[in-house]
Amino acid sequence: MSAFQTLAWRGQALVLLDQTRLPGELVYLECREVETAARAIEELVVRGAPAIGVAAAYGVVLGALQALDLAPALFRRRLQETRARLARTRPTAVNLFWALEQMGQVIAAGTGLDNRQLCDRLLARAEELRAEDEAICRRLGQHGAVLLEDGFKVLTHCNAGSLATAGYGTALGVIYAAQEQHKRLKVFADETRPLLQGSRLTAWELQQHGVEVTVICDSMAAVVMRQAPIDCVIVGADRIAANGDVANKIGTYGLAVLARAHNIPFYVAAPVSTLDLSLAQGAQIPIEERRPEEVSQGLGRTTAPAGVGVYNPAFDVTPCALVTAIISEQGIARPPFAAALSRWGGRSAPG
Amino acid sequence: MSAFQTLAWRGQALVLLDQTRLPGELVYLECREVETAARAIEELVVRGAPAIGVAAAYGVVLGALQALDLAPALFRRRLQETRARLARTRPTAVNLFWALEQMGQVIAAGTGLDNRQLCDRLLARAEELRAEDEAICRRLGQHGAVLLEDGFKVLTHCNAGSLATAGYGTALGVIYAAQEQHKRLKVFADETRPLLQGSRLTAWELQQHGVEVTVICDSMAAVVMRQAPIDCVIVGADRIAANGDVANKIGTYGLAVLARAHNIPFYVAAPVSTLDLSLAQGAQIPIEERRPEEVSQGLGRTTAPAGVGVYNPAFDVTPCALVTAIISEQGIARPPFAAALSRWGGRSAPG
Numbered sequence: 084m085s086a087f088q089t090l091a092w093r094g095q096a097l098v099l100l101d102q103t104r105l106p107g108e109l110v111y112l113e114c115r116e117v118e119t120a121a122r123a124i125e126e127l128v129v130r131g132a133p134a135i136g137v138a139a140a141y142g143v144v145l146g147a148l149q150a151l152d153l154a155p156a157l158f159r160r161r162l163q164e165t166r167a168r169l170a171r172t173r174p175t176a177v178n179l180f181w182a183l184e185q186m187g188q189v190i191a192a193g194t195g196l197d198n199r200q201l202c203d204r205l206l207a208r209a210e211e212l213r214a215e216d217e218a219i220c221r222r223l224g225q226h227g228a229v230l231l232e233d234g235f236k237v238l239t240h241c242n243a244g245s246l247a248t249a250g251y252g253t254a255l256g257v258i259y260a261a262q263e264q265h266k267r268l269k270v271f272a273d274e275t276r277p278l279l280q281g282s283r284l285t286a287w288e289l290q291q292h293g294v295e296v297t298v299i300c301d302s303m304a305a306v307v308m309r310q311a312p313i314d315c316v317i318v319g320a321d322r323i324a325a326n327g328d329v330a331n332k333i334g335t336y337g338l339a340v341l342a343r344a345h346n347i348p349f350y351v352a353a354p355v356s357t358l359d360l361s362l363a364q365g366a367q368i369p370i371e372e373r374r375p376e377e378v379s380q381g382l383g384r385t386t387a388p389a390g391v392g393v394y395n396p397a398f399d400v401t402p403c404a405l406v407t408a409i410i411s412e413q414g415i416a417r418p419p420f421a422a423a424l425s426r427w428g429g430r431s432a433p434g
Numbered sequence: 435m436s437a438f439q440t441l442a443w444r445g446q447a448l449v450l451l452d453q454t455r456l457p458g459e460l461v462y463l464e465c466r467e468v469e470t471a472a473r474a475i476e477e478l479v480v481r482g483a484p485a486i487g488v489a490a491a492y493g494v495v496l497g498a499l500q501a502l503d504l505a506p507a508l509f510r511r512r513l514q515e516t517r518a519r520l521a522r523t524r525p526t527a528v529n530l531f532w533a534l535e536q537m538g539q540v541i542a543a544g545t546g547l548d549n550r551q552l553c554d555r556l557l558a559r560a561e562e563l564r565a566e567d568e569a570i571c572r573r574l575g576q577h578g579a580v581l582l583e584d585g586f587k588v589l590t591h592c593n594a595g596s597l598a599t600a601g602y603g604t605a606l607g608v609i610y611a612a613q614e615q616h617k618r619l620k621v622f623a624d625e626t627r628p629l630l631q632g633s634r635l636t637a638w639e640l641q642q643h644g645v646e647v648t649v650i651c652d653s654m655a656a657v658v659m660r661q662a663p664i665d666c667v668i669v670g671a672d673r674i675a676a677n678g679d680v681a682n683k684i685g686t687y688g689l690a691v692l693a694r695a696h697n698i699p700f701y702v703a704a705p706v707s708t709l710d711l712s713l714a715q716g717a718q719i720p721i722e723e724r725r726p727e728e729v730s731q732g733l734g735r736t737t738a739p740a741g742v743g744v745y746n747p748a749f750d751v752t753p754c755a756l757v758t759a760i761i762s763e764q765g766i767a768r769p770p771f772a773a774a775l776s777r778w779g780g781r782s783a784p785g
Contacts, residue, residue: 106739271745274729274737276627276651282730282738290739297743300627300729301653302685306750309687334653336660337692344691378625378651379633384734386625387633388457388641392648394622399657 086291089134089246090141092210095148097141099129102246102280106287117146117165124172124179127278131247132321132357133216136178139169140209143186147202158198162190174369175330175398177322177359182212216249219354222412223253224260227317227352230408230415231261231268235314238304240273241332242284243319243352245292253352254317255285257410262294270296271307275332277377277395301334308345315407316342320353327403327420328365329353333396339405348407355411355427365400373397437642440485440597441492443561446499448492450480453597453631457638468497468516475523475530478629482598483672483708484567487529490520491560494537498553509549513541525720526681526749528673528710533563567600570705573763574604575611578668578703581759581766582612582619586665589655591624592683593635594670594703596643604703605668606636608761613645621647622658626683628728628746652685659696666758667693671704678754678771679716680704684747690756699758706762706778716751724748 087109091098097114103126104110112128114120120142123129129138146165150158166183173179189208193201231237237258244255251259258268270289275281282298289296299307307313316338322330329335329351342349362368375393379386387393409416409424416423438460442449448465454477455461463479465471471493474480480489497516501509517534524530540559544552582588588609595606602610609619621640626632633649640647650658658664667689673681680686680702693700713719726744730737738744760767760775767774 107736273653274627276625276653279737282742286742287739290742295743297745298729298738299745300684301651302624302627302688303745303747303750305688305691306684306747307745333651333657337653337656337688340656340695341688341691344695378649385458386630387649388638391633391637391641392646394648394650394654394658396654396657399654 090129090138090213090249092141092206097138097145099123099138100246101128102130102284103128105283114145116149117142117168120145121168121172124169130280131242132176132178132319133220133248133253133354134246135173135176136182136356137209137213137216137249139172139179140182140186140212142169143183144202144206144209147198147205151198151202153198155198159190173371175321175371178356181356185212213249216354217251219412220248220251220253220256221260223352223354223410224251224256226412226414227257227350227410228260228264230315230348230350231257231266232314233266235266236269236271236311238271238273238307238313238316238338239285240281240318240334240338241275242280244285244288246284246288247319253319253354255288257317257352258294259292262292268294270294271311271313272296272298273301273304273334274298275334276301280332304338305341308341308347312345313347315348315350317350317352320351320357321398322368323351323353323358323409323424324362324365324368325360325421325424326364327406327409327418327424329401329403329406330365330368330370330398331401333399336399336401339401343405349405350408350410351406352410355413358424358427360425365402368400370399371397441480441489441564441600443492443557448489448496450474450489451597452479453481453635454479456634465496467500468493468519471496472519472523475520481631482593483527483529483670484571484599484604484705485597486524486527487533487707488560488564488567488600490530491533491537491563493520494534495553495557495560498549498556502549502553504549506549510541524722526672526722529707532707536563564600567705568602570763571599571602571604571607572611574703574705574761575602575607577763577765578608578701578761579611579615581666581699581701582608582617583665584617586617587620587622587662589622589624589658589664589667589689590636591632591669591685591689592626593631595636595639597635597639598670604670604705606639608668608703609645610643613643619645621645622662622664623647623649624652624655624685625649626685627652631683655689656692659692659698663696664698666699666701668701668703671702671708672749673719674702674704674709674760674775675713675716675719676711676772676775677715678757678760678769678775680752680754680757681716681719681721681749682752684750687750687752690752694756700756701759701761702757703761706764709775709778711776716753719751721750722748
């Protein structure tokens with residue numbers, strides 16, 4: 084379907100499409116060491132909750148390959164250190180911890196295996212997670228597409244597309260599925276400051292997929308909702324609490340408030356691996372705060388005076404009361420969300 | 435008060451602080467011809483509704499100086515062409531048309547004067563408008579400061595400060611006046627995409643004036659309202675209709691919706707010259723749409739793929755129902771606004 088691949092395993096390496104270089108350059112980064120993969124996650128070479136999870140799973144395989152010659156006990160200790168290093172890359176997306184937990188289960192189950200055998204099992208599981216992620220996105224897209232009608236104008240924020248997953252996408256997966264059903268959509272993409280995932284990534288991949296897209300500044304969303312007018316908002320999620328509160332890219336909460344004020348449905352599309360049922364509500368979700376320079380110098384130019392304060396939270400929490408529906412590979416949940424989310428069976432992050 | 439001057443008349447030239455170069459460089463542009471001044475307004479070397487008005491008034495003086503040697507009838511025709519050229523620079527801020535109308539009245543009243551005498555009268559009126567603008571801002575600031583309490587956290591958008599006026603500012607004038615009353619404020623400045631007047635200009639001038647300021651991306655306003663929490667929002671205006679609908683920098687409408695949702699007062703600070711009583715409501719205000727490149731390539735780097743649609747309205751209209759109060763040099767108006775605005779006596783734009 085795509086002329087690009089967000090992430091893939093080739094030979095002994097994790098190959099990542101370098102998303103910091105899009106849309107100008109289509110460049111791949113080859114990771115042969117855990118540290119390269121960890122930094123790629125930290126620096127947003129790969130980003131998007133599901134993609135981060137799969138990349139981290141492959142990161143564990145890289146750790147195993149680097150440690151193959153060690154004595155079995157040291158090998159296993161090294162694998163734990165690898166998982167710990169990868170877990171420190173980013174705090175908000177729970178899929179990261181979920182994927183590392185999946186790899187931990189493979190390690191725990193493989194007590195009788197030698198290093199090479201365990202390494203093979205880890206690679207097999209990572210490949211499975213990658214393939215599952217795409218399959219999950221396609222199921223999610225099928226469920227969500229029923230919410231979109233022919234001619235709909237859809238607003239999205241950040242990038243929850245092919246580039247944010249192993250393939251196909253979550254919020255954009257719903258759009259792709261609707262398009263495959265021959266519904267013609269018009270998508271408005273918030274540029275998504277500070278790192279412009281909307282204009283750089285979402286606009287690019289929608290264009291690649293032949294979907295009509297218009298880029299707007301985040302501050303234009305309210306006017307576009309009123310004037311276009313927008314028929315629905317669809318976003319992804321980095322973590323969803325048991326009550327349905329949603330952590331997602333900064334700006335999502337404001338969009339949800341604006342959508343409510345304009346009587347526009349606000350949909351969240353995310354795989355079940357994004358659920359964190361260990362958290363009763365969104366206030367408990369750790370919110371990553373990133374470097375002020377992303378705001379003040381993020382685009383090749385100094386855009387704020389030196390010495391001025393800058394606040395740069397990467398995510399915000401949208402209260403479940405503002406969410407019209409949550410779409411996963413299991414179906415569509417409507418408020419109150421707790422029962423459906425519990426049934427879908429999310430996993431919790433490590434304490 | 436300031437180490438900089440937004441605009442001034444020196445010798446035979448209009449001298450403008452080049453706001454496109456801030457905060458990196460403090461550079462002045464000397465305009466000796468109408469066309470230079472007109473382009474400076476179009477390209478946002480000078481911006482902000484009151485400052486645009488005063489700059490246009492001086493632009494008429496430049497036209498007179500360039501035409502001094504013409505026969506009197508040709509001289510007066512040239513003055514009309516000059517006013518028409520300046521009126522075409524930007525469509526939304528009504529202060530532009532108001533100031534050009536003031537200069538038109540000087541021309542109409544000076545039928546018996548020779549070219550030099552009329553030129554002197556025009557310069558005297560432009561100087562008066564400049565001085566009045568600062569005096570008006572200071573009165574406006576005094577009126578508005580009663581709305582701010584010691585310790586308030588204030589959110590503002592774009593730049594309605596010293597840089598947007600002949601001096602002191604409107605929304606920021608209220609903040610400066612409160613500060614002069616020894617109220618300690620904490621200001622959050624939306625960076626204001628696409629041209630970043632908030633981070634480049636507002637943060638810079640607040641810093642120059644010793645006001646504590648934190649820059650945020652526009653998309654962070656909702657979370658800051660909820661978390662800081664914000665005590666009030668203050669913005670300027672480019673045109674206010676008879677019913678109190680407010681045209682201001684794109685993003686203002688969304689902020690007003692968010693403020694209402696968080697029960698935060700939303701104040702508009704603008705001189706009476708910003709009123710346009712010829713328009714019953716804001717829907718009639720012409721909204722300037724600017725080049726897509728301001729969004730897709732505005733910061734020294736291509737941030738959206740080539741060929742993708744971009745929507746770039748420079749302003750939006752906030753319905754009067756979302757405005758808590760309008761502050762002018764005449765006092766504070768509260769809803770319904772029509773009677774107070776009519777009493778304040780705005781002037782209308784040319785049909």
